[in-house]
Amino acid sequence: MLDGRIQELESSLLARITSARSAEELEAVRVEALGRKEGALTLIGKEMGKLAPEDRKRVGALLNGAKQKIEAALESKGRQMADAGLRVRLDAEWIDLTLPAPGPRRGHLHPMTHIQRELEELFVSMGFTVLDGPEVETEYRNFDALNIPATHPARDAQDTFWLEGGNLLRTHTSPVQVRGMEKLGPPLRMIAPGRVFRNESVDASHEHTFYQIEGMMVDRNISVAHLLYFMRIMLTAIFHRDVNVRLRPGYFPFVEPGFELDLQCLLCGGSGCPVCKQSGWVEQMGCGLVHPNVLRMSGIDPEEWSGFAFGLGITRLAMMRYGIDDIRLLQGGDLRFLEQF
Amino acid sequence: MKFSYNWIREFVEDLDCAPGALEKLVTMKTAECEGIEVAGALLDRACAARVESVEPIPNSHNVKAVVDAGRYGRKTVVCGAPNCRAGLITAYAPIGKKVVNGVESDGMLASGAELGLNRDHAGILELDAQVGAPIGGCVPDSIIEIDNKSITHRPDLWGHLGMAREVAAILGHALKDPVRPDLLPQGAGGIRIQIEDLDLCPRYSALVFENVTVQPSPLWLQYRLTAIGVNPINNIVDMTNHVMAELAQPMHAFDADLLKGGTIFIRPAKAGERFRALNEEEYTLDPSNLVIADAAGAIALGGVIGGLDSAIGDKTTRVVLESANFLGSSIRRTSSAIKLRTDASMRFEKAQDPANTVRGLARAVELLQELSPGIRVAGGVADQKKDIPAPPPIELPLDWLERKLGRAVEPAEVRRILGQLAFGVSEPKRGVFSVTVPSWRATKDISIKDDLVEEVGRMVGYDSITPQAPLVPTAVPPENAERRFQHQARQIFADQGFTEVYNYSFLSEDTARIFGFDPAAHVRVTNPIASDQALLRTSLQPGIWKNITENQKHRDTFRVFEIGLEIHKPEVDLTAEGILDLPDEIVHLVAALYDRDSDGVTGLFEIKRAAECLLPGARVCPAEARSFEHPARAADVQWRGETVGRLFELHPSLVEAGRAAVLDLDLQAVERLAAVETKYTPIRRYPSSAFDLSVIAGLREQVGKLESAIASFAGPLLESIQFVREYSGPPFEAGRKSVTFRLTVGSAERTLSSEEVGTIRGGIIDGMRELGYELRV
CATH class of the missing domain: 1.20.58 (Methane Monooxygenase Hydroxylase; Chain G, domain 1)
Known part of the structure; x- marks a missing residue:
């Protein structure tokens, strides 16, 4: 039941x-x-x-x-x-994750900043100090202390902006060499990146304001062979590939001997192309052994110390790296350009 | 500077190196070649030809000519030259057949310009030659162009002989000197010379010639000058240009009959002295210009240009030929002051060799005998000069040379190289050379042993040096903290959405005034590229303002920033030498946020937030607005007790549409204040207590100030105070608002009792009441 x-x-x-x-x-x-x-x-x-x-x-x-x-x-x-x-x-609770995130997008660093930072890091890793110098320089440091007295025709090659009161806008970063030697004394390894000025009309390939990096190593018994070695190492690092360099005579009053340094054309590998004007080589930079007068003027005994110095146009380097065909874009402030970096 | 390969070949024995190969060698060892051009390409095929008949072509200016062209036979050519006539001996060039005006033209009759002999294209050549003969003995040439910048230190390379000496040294061939000093006449000078200042004019040499015939130069000379870019004028002038191009010695010929008095004076110009130059310009001179003068006045601007009134003309029969040496810097100054660079001034600027003046005259005597038949020298060489001691020999230790180059060079090779470059070499001590410098290298170029390193190095070839790693002691480079901080600031602002711009260092007076800056307080460029770039910037804000104005054409909202130098005129006027002290250059960061559709508030707070990313705990203190700032939206930025910058909205009248918030920070001050060492404090073990307080205050009272007041009354146990909200509207009367803060209090030693918390709270309420504030509790 x-x-x-x-x-x-x-x-x-x-x-x-x-x-x-x-x-x-x-x-x-x-x-x-x-x-x-x-x-x-x-x-x-x-x-x-x-x-x-x-x-x-x-x-x-x-x-x-x-x-x-x-x-x-x-x-x-x-x-x-x-x-x-x-x-x-x-x-x-479904949401559309393809919607854009709120808030501002990351901004962009200037292409010259990218290049300068990369070079600074490279040189610091090789034991170089990064030095700054003023944009307004004395005639002495920009010219005389670099073995370019007032009567020197080399001054013609550097169209100078002169300032009321007798100073000038530096025409190269080389005066920082002088400051570096005065401040640090030998031995020293330094670079000086920065803005330089030449009184030139502006067009797609000329600027009155551009950027250079100056470098110097002062030690005992520095030779042309050392300079050659160092330039190759440096340019290999800058271009992220093996490079070949050659030296030929070049005239810069603050070095003796002075060189134009050519880089074997990276585009054609040396066989000749329009970029290297069929020569297989591209003029890259000036360098040389520091002139004993320059050492002496900065209080360094040239019998005891010697060194090499070089100057690299980094505006041109940036233009090469990014394929920029108009130099005016760099200081034009146009976000449509700057946001690409 | 253009060099003729054929000309160089005259001086280098057995030159067997083709122009293309030679160009490469010269580039690697001497100076940069910019390319090779062929001159007179048609000359190896052209020949003299007789025009046999000419008949007109209907409806054309051209004529149909039949010519006897020697080895090419009888040819019919169409010719447009006005001087084409039967019987004329002219130049024929076989350039192929083409139909012109319906007539088949086989080859061409050529003008001097078409053959590259001179610049005459008014008509075809008129020759005095046998049919079939080559044209004036001229052959094609290769013209090597050398970059002038690469020879500014080499006075000797401004002439063919100097370049030939390099070529001979490079190839190891012998050099032939074209100068025959034995041709110089002996005896008293044909004219008196008076140099006022031997520093400005270390040497002045001259010859007087009589029975001169002025006429066009022979074709070979016209061709030689034309090929290197010099315009042929007449035999006398062309001769001076030939010597200059050959020996780098500029020369000038005066018509002797147009000179007043029997003395040539070399003196500074008188103030306001006027001078008519060969280029038909009139110059007003001052004592910094050196003139060549006769008894009546200036006849030439020394080393720069000759005078029109004493120029060689068709009627000239007597010539004073000047071959002088001038101080390079003085020539350079004059030439740039009157904005006139000539072939002569370019050479003198490079410090020419005083020993070269009489060599030039010797060469002139030889050339003039050919160019002006019947010419006679009147008297001997007039020559006044400064006594220049020979420079002491340079001691060159060979082991030192090896250390500099980084490779050994055989002593015999060093000796050969220096010898071929005309240095004198002896070896007074084993392993140490004593080197004397040739006069043309001693003016400026070579004075120390380092200069000889270059001579040997370039000739053995820098490519013969094996790269070698420099062995230097390990060292940590001193840090550049300022620059590192700037890079950090850059990165922070980029991460917060700001894009970096680089603006110029220049500023216009107008822009300075818009920003209320006094143009007189700026460092001024004396030779600006344009009048709107005459001042150096004392602020980065005008540049950023321009970025805003330009980019708002393409963007509704954007953020930009720049890190750069403000340049401030020094306070002190002049240093002991009368030169202004260097300005103060201060690194600033200026950032801006633009928004077209906004009341500007969000932008200001967003840029304030970005500032706090770089300056944690920064305070913003409203301050009186400047003319370009929004009058109610301007504040100082304070950090760690110092004012380090400014936060404001650009005055809406400066922004066409929308709003722009701007932040300007003195990065130099910020970097200094940022340098504090971080030290750990233990995490609190006892719980803290939080409570809210609301203060009733006037609508425009600053929350920041209320917060500081409350914090000051809270005492040492206050852990933090945070703004929660503010509110206005009922029940508060108009013009009042309630501001709520959350306070957290606690102790590292114990948990606070509710009585202790109450006491703190009471203390704040009492304190605020003292200041006249009511609290809603």
Whole structure:
């Protein structure tokens, strides 16, 4: 009698659990089945006492089995419902990640800054100090101390901006050599990147304001062979590839001997192309052994010390590196240009 | 400077090196060659030809001529020259057939210009020659162009003989000197010479010639000059140019009959002295200009240009030929002052050799005998000169030479090289050469042993030196903290969305005035490239303003910044030497944020935030606005107790549309203040307590000031104070606002009791009430 009721209850409750659609509905089934006072199975449990002892054990087992099945079904169904709820909630949180992020975009460093930083890091890694000098220089440091007295025709080659009061805008970064020697004394390794000025009309390939890097090493017994070695190492690092260089006579009053340094054309590898005017070589920079007069004027004894110096036009380097065909862009302040770097 | 290969070949024995190869050798060992051009390309094919008949071509200026062209036979050519006539001996060049005016023309009759002999293209050549003969003995030439900048230190390389000496040394061939000193006449000078200042004019030599015939030069001379870019004029002038191009010795010929008095004076010009030059310009001179004068006045501007009134003309029969030497710097000064550079001044500027004047005269005597038949020298060489002692020999230790070059050179080779370049070499001590310098290298170029390193080095070839790593002691380079800091600042601003610009260091007076700067307070350029670039910038702001103006044409919103130097005129006037002290150059960072559709507020706070990225804890203190600043939006930026910059909105009248917030920082000051060592403080172990306070204040009262006041009353247990919000509107009366702060208090030693927190809070409330503020608690 009870057996039949238990089995009937069990299957009907299990069916209702399966078909329950909400947490409330499920709770109602739980109360109806297992509620402490009125739960159908609870009530059956209370009737157990009336059974004959021989039936009590069997019916008890049957009842417990039904309770366990229903509890398990309730829990499983409850978990299913919670999972489904979370899924729905999270799904509602869909966003479009292809939308742009708010806030400003990263800005851009000037192409000359990129080149200067790269060169500074390179030279510091080789034990060079980075020195700064003023943009306004004395005639003495810009010319005389570099072995270019007032009567020297080399002054013609550097069209100078003169300032009221007799000073000038430096025409090269070489005066920083003088400052470096005065400040650091020998032995020394220094570079001086910076802005220089020449009184020239501006067009696509000429600027009155441009950038140079000056370098100098003063030590004992520095030779042309050392200069050659160093220039090759340096240019290999600058161009990120093996380079070949050659020296030929060049005239700069602050070095003796002075050289023009040619780089084997990186485009054609030396076989000749329009860039190197079919010569296989491209004029790259001036360099030389520091003139003893220059050492002496900076208080260094040329019998004891010697050195090499070089000057590199980094505006041109930047133009080569980035393929910039109009020098005016560099100081034009046009964001359409600057944002490319 | 253009060099004729054929001319050089006259001086170098057995020159067997082709022009192309020679150009490369000269570039590697002497001076930079810029290229080779062929001159007189047609000359090896052209020949003299007789015009046999001429007939007109209907409807054309041209004529049809039949010529006897020697080995080329009889040819029919179309010719447009007005002087083409039967019987004329002219030049024929076989350049192929083409149909002109319906007539097949086989080859051409050529003018001097077409053959490259001179610049005459008015008509075809008129020759006195046998049919079939080559033209004036002229052959094609290769013209090697040398970069003038690479020979500024070499006075001797401004003439062919100097270059030939280099070529001979490079190839190891012998050099032939074209000068025959034996041709110089003996005896008393043909004219008196009086040099006032032997420093300005170390030597003046002259010869007088009589029975001169002025006429066109023979074709070979016209060709030689034309090929190197010099215009042929007449035999006398062409001769002087020939000597100059050959020996680097400029010369000048005066018509002797047009000179007054029997003396040539070399003296400074008188103030205001006027001079008519050969170029038909009139110059007003001053005593810094050196003139050549006769009894009446200036007849030449020494070393620069001759005078029109004593110029050689068709009627000239007597000539005074000047061959002088001048101080290079004086010539350079005069030439740049009157803005006239001539072939002569360019050479004298390089410090020519005083010994060369009489060599030039000797060469002139030889040439004039050919160019002006029947010419006679009147008297001997007139020559006044400064006594210039020979420079002492240079001691050249060979081991030192090896250390400088980084390779050994055989002593015999050193001796050969120096000898071929005309240095005198002896070896008084084993391993040490004693070297005398030839006069043309001693004027400026070579005086110390380092100069000889170059002579030997370039001739053995720098490519013969094996690169060698310099062995120098390991050393950590002294740090450049300023520059490192600038790079950090750059990176921070770029990361915050600002793009870096580089602006010019120049400023116009107008722009200075717009910004209320006094133009007189700026360092001024005396020779500016344009009048609007005459001042040096004392602020980076005008440049940034220009960036804003230009970029707003393409962008609705953008951020830019620049790091650069402000240049400030020194306070003290002059140094002892009368030269202005160097200006103060101060590194600044100026950043700007532009927004077309904005009330400017967001921009100001955004740029303030960027500033705080570089200056954590910076304070902004509203200050009186300057003329170019928004009158209610300008403030000083303070950091670590110092004013380090300015934050403001550009005055809206300076911005066409939209708003621009600007930040200007003195990076030099910021870098100094940034240099503090970081030290760790232990993390607090006891919990802290937080509470909010709201102050009622006037609408324009600064939150920053309220915050400082509250913080001052909170005492030492205050950990932090943070602005939460401000609010105006009901229930507050008009003109009032409520500002809410969150305070956090705590102690490193214990947890504060609620009574202690209450006491702090009470203290703040009382303190603020004292100052007249109500608090909503």
